[in-house]
Amino acid sequence: MKRQLILEDGTTFIGEAIGSEKETTGEVIFHTGMTGYQEIMTDPSNYGQIVAFSYPLIGNYGINRDDFETILPVVKAVIVKEAAEQPSNWRSNMSIHEFLKLKNIPGIAGIDTRKLIRIIRANGPMKGVICGFGEKVETRLSRLQAMETLADQVKQVSTVKPYPVPGRGCNVVVMDLGLKHGILRELTERGCDVTVVPHHTEADEILSMQPDGVLLSNGPGNPLHIQDLTETVRAIQGKIPIFGIGLGHQLFALANNCQTEKMKVGHRGSSYPVKELQTGKIIFTSQNHGYEVVKKSIDENVLSVTHEEINGGSVEGLAHKLFPAFSVQFEPEASPGSEDAKYVFDQFLAIMETNKREVDGHAKKNRY
Incomplete structure (x- = not known):
């Protein structure tokens, strides 16, 4: 036909x-x-x-x-x-x-x-x-x-109520902005005890779960349409380690007073070359986004750029200079695509474990 x-x-x-x-x-x-x-x-x-x-x-x-x-x-x-x-x-x-x-x-x-x-x-x-x-x-x-133009994409794809993905390791709360199953697979492979919550979950509720870390997931649409969630991120930031992916990366940037803009074409493919600035290492990444963080809007006293896309120089990673919080624009779970970037999940795990030891050590010190 x-x-x-x-x-x-x-x-x-x-x-x-x-x-x-x-x-x-x-x-x-x-x-x-x-x-x-x-x-x-x-x-x-x-x-x-x-x-x-x-x-x-x-x-x-x-x-x-x-x-x-x-x-x-x-x-x-x-x-x-x-x-x-x-x-x-x-x-x-x-x-x-x-x-x-x-x-x-x-x-x-x-x-x-x-x-x-x-x-x-x-x-x-x-x-x-x-x-x-x-x-x-x-x-x-x-x-x-x-x-x-659609403006409620995240609402349409986010879970409507929390659900668990049990494990025996670090307790991770995932804010579902349009979560891919590949992210859950990577967390469970590392033994994490995951709770997925709706995108509109408030900071007090997340903190009451006493997580070791919070992951801001990927998702669709313009990050400015969910800018109200920046207050949630700000309230969590500094108290719990944060890891943002895709749309979560853009939300993390907005929460730290950066700007985002629509790209002419966007990055949608399985082998975009990205440079890790600290080591000079080149990794091939899977990407699926039409918006990006404006590099000139980044306050270098607050955030540092950790990754850049080779072809166009777009911001592919950010790290907070004061708090245990970072984000990546690419899709490290590699579903589909290169598996070069899966190590960032290990970095998130290491940050959570380090922060947990410091918190436990501080509590013991105060106890005695």
Whole structure:
């Protein structure tokens, strides 16, 4: 069945329908990863977006039960050059077409994705609609131009109530801004006793749990839309070690009076080179974000830049100079992508254990 993609500038692509037959609108972005399409489609950071894959063949190893990053995918639609009809992998449970249909997610295949991505690279993410072949372009354009930008993405993907992921190690509270399962896997592999809480959980409630550390998770959208959470971060900062990832990194920066801005294209891929400034080490990272911290807005008396992206020089890591708190813009859990950056979870663990020893030592000293 024929289907069309219409961009807000009037550019139209004709292709074949895959997945659900429903019409959908959203912000059209692209991802450059050669693998990991299952993780990308189920990443909460892609809420409300239509994801175009730059790699020409998607679905060749199917969909399996292990690589989901959330239970319910929130991507609006997918765009591919070719969708594999017969996946080949021993873990495969279904094809990408079957998965999209099961989850009621529409898609379009067979279009010139190189042309589409060149348009997005030149103009930035654009609003788009995937609809039937017979629909009038003029009618859809007027609706696209009137479509408002989403502002409540975090609310839509955050958990509505706390839940535990039991362990016997450090007690970690995770603020769910759009949490990927890969982050929980890394924490549990290190024995952490995790409690995941909604994004709006107040500082007093978090502190009452007596955690050894707080993790601000990844998530979708503009960090300024959750700027009210900066007061929560400020209230925790200095009392408990903090680790921010992705959107959590941007929230940590805002809490320390930095500024953020929208990137022209964004970083969405599995092998972005990042330099660790203290050691000069280069790591390849997985990234999925459309906003960044403004480097000129960073107060060097409060925060230090720990990582920079090689190609564009964007801020990829921050550390507080007074408190045990740091953040990274990239996705260290590597779901999907390079595993070079997983060591930052070990750094978080070391900071929590060091802080815990200091607190216990201070308590014993006062006791005697």
